Amino acid sequence: MDYFALQNGELYAEDVPLSRIAGEVGTPVYVYSAATLRRHARVFREGLAAVPRVHCAFAIKANPNLAVLRVLAQEGFGADVVSVGEMKRALASGMAAKDIVFSGVGKSRAELAAALDAGIGQFNLELEEEGVVLAQLAAERGMTAPAVLRVNPDVDAGTHEKISTGKAENKFGLPIDQAPEIFARLAKLPGLNLRGVAVHIGSQLTSLDPLEAAFNRIGALVRELRAAGHAVTHVDLGGGLGVPYRPGEEPPSPADFGAMVARVTKDWDVALMFEPGRVIAANAGVFMTQVLWVKPGVTHPWVIVDGAMNDLARVAMYDAYHAVEAVRPSGEMITANVAGPVCESSDVFAKARKIDTVKTGDLIVLRSAGAYGATMASTYNSRPLVPEVLVEGANYAVVAGRIAAETIMSEENVPDWLK
Numbered sequence: 065m066d067y068f069a070l071q072n073g074e075l076y077a078e079d080v081p082l083s084r085i086a087g088e089v090g091t092p093v094y095v096y097s098a099a100t101l102r103r104h105a106r107v108f109r110e111g112l113a114a115v116p117r118v119h120c121a122f123a124i125k126a127n128p129n130l131a132v133l134r135v136l137a138q139e140g141f142g143a144d145v146v147s148v149g150e151m152k153r154a155l156a157s158g159m160a161a162k163d164i165v166f167s168g169v170g171k172s173r174a175e176l177a178a179a180l181d182a183g184i185g186q187f188n189l190e191l192e193e194e195g196v197v198l199a200q201l202a203a204e205r206g207m208t209a210p211a212v213l214r215v216n217p218d219v220d221a222g223t224h225e226k227i228s229t230g231k232a233e234n235k236f237g238l239p240i241d242q243a244p245e246i247f248a249r250l251a252k253l254p255g256l257n258l259r260g261v262a263v264h265i266g267s268q269l270t271s272l273d274p275l276e277a278a279f280n281r282i283g284a285l286v287r288e289l290r291a292a293g294h295a296v297t298h299v300d301l302g303g304g305l306g307v308p309y310r311p312g313e314e315p316p317s318p319a320d321f322g323a324m325v326a327r328v329t330k331d332w333d334v335a336l337m338f339e340p341g342r343v344i345a346a347n348a349g350v351f352m353t354q355v356l357w358v359k360p361g362v363t364h365p366w367v368i369v370d371g372a373m374n375d376l377a378r379v380a381m382y383d384a385y386h387a388v389e390a391v392r393p394s395g396e397m398i399t400a401n402v403a404g405p406v407c408e409s410s411d412v413f414a415k416a417r418k419i420d421t422v423k424t425g426d427l428i429v430l431r432s433a434g435a436y437g438a439t440m441a442s443t444y445n446s447r448p449l450v451p452e453v454l455v456e457g458a459n460y461a462v463v464a465g466r467i468a469a470e471t472i473m474s475e476e477n478v479p480d481w482l483k
């Protein structure tokens with residue numbers, strides 16, 4: 065069921081007309097549907113129903129909005145965090161420290177210490193030296209840090225090269241062939257409870273084959289580690305499941321993914337962790353923007369909107385596709401380019417796209433913007449930081465306000481010698 069659907073000729077978010085939100089909050093704005101978040105969380109978990117011990121940790125980088133996290137905490141999700149900032153958000157949302165896993169290729173010493181002090185559930189180590197430092201910090205505190213080694217399985221995830229993480233040349237994980245010796249050395253350290261391995265090969269994966277190949281390599285590694293006498297009780301299989309962005313696209317469902325996981329891991333006898341981000345949040349949000357001008361173009365008209373690449377960076381960064389829809393569709397189609405006001409030629413949301421005829425003042429949405437949308441926004445061109453609204457049924461609230469560039473335009477930020 066689509067919670068962003070037409071009712072009486074207008075697009076609604078659940079029971080709230082999007083035009084009402086635009087009228088009250090202004091544009092551009094992100095709008096999230098709590099019902100969709102809940103449904104995605106449940107569908108993901110149900111997909112894994114055949115797997116005995118499962119922990120789901122939402123990848124907070126996909127959408128760190130506190131209200132969104134609160135919904136997922138209510139659905140029993142923990143968090144995959146990559147900074148102390150994300151850890152604090154997870155805790156503030158009501159997620160338990162033990163349900164937080166700390167990933168990331170560059171955790172600082174201060175961050176490792178803060179996460180130990182918070183008592184998080186797992187550290188995913190990216191290199192041997194990080195394990196040594198974590199062991200020392202834990203020992204100083206009289207603690208034992210629960211940790212796994214993130215390995216790089218050298219598998220091509222078949223996704224955009226900028227969001228691929230599991231090939232040997234990527235910066236993530238340690239080479240799988242070196243994992244047994246590094247594991248053996250780190251396992252000896254007091255202060256560390258090295259209990260397993262982790263893998264994450266990339267994002268927006270539209271085939272299960274690379275995931276299955278990576279998981280099979282992990283299975284072989286688990287057997288090798290056990291043969292060497294190590295207790296392996298935890299395996300983190302990361303995130304990465306793709307979502308449909310284009311009409312008609314059908315990436316593998318959480319049920320397909322769960323069936324593959326159940327088959328591949330059936331004799332692993334470990335607790336399995338998952339770090340889904342996009343599959344939970346992407347289609348639970350839209351980015352709404354208003355048409356400023358329709359400017360004649362050489363081949364197609366330019367629909368200039370008030371949202372831009374600083375609000376939604378994915379198109380400029382990865383040539384990503386987001387479906388464009390009028391909030392009040394006229395039914396009369398034109399082929400147009402849709403672009404924002406930022407002074408970059410890459411600030412274009414859609415090229416030669418068939419869309420409803422629109423005019424100045426009309427509202428349009430870019431769909432599938434609930435993941436890696438607001439979280440990647442900036443104030444480039446001194447544009448305000450984009451606000452976010454959460455809808456649940458007929459309720460809605462601003463859950464992150466528009467932050468004006470004026471707030472940082474203070475004389476205090478000018479050093480004395482320039483005054």
Ligand SMILES: Cc1ncc(COP(=O)(O)O)c(C=O)c1O
Pocket residue numbers: 123126144167168229264266267268302303304305339340341342343
């Ligand atoms: C370690 C790790 N876990 C989880 C994720 C979430 O990925 P996705 O949003 O594709 O599920 C990412 C992002 O690619 C990641 O780097």
Ligand SMILES: N[C@@H](CCCC[NH3+])C(=O)O
Pocket residue numbers: 125227267268378382435436
């Ligand atoms: N930010 C990327 C995904 C990166 C995944 C995080 N490792 C996107 O919008 O598609």
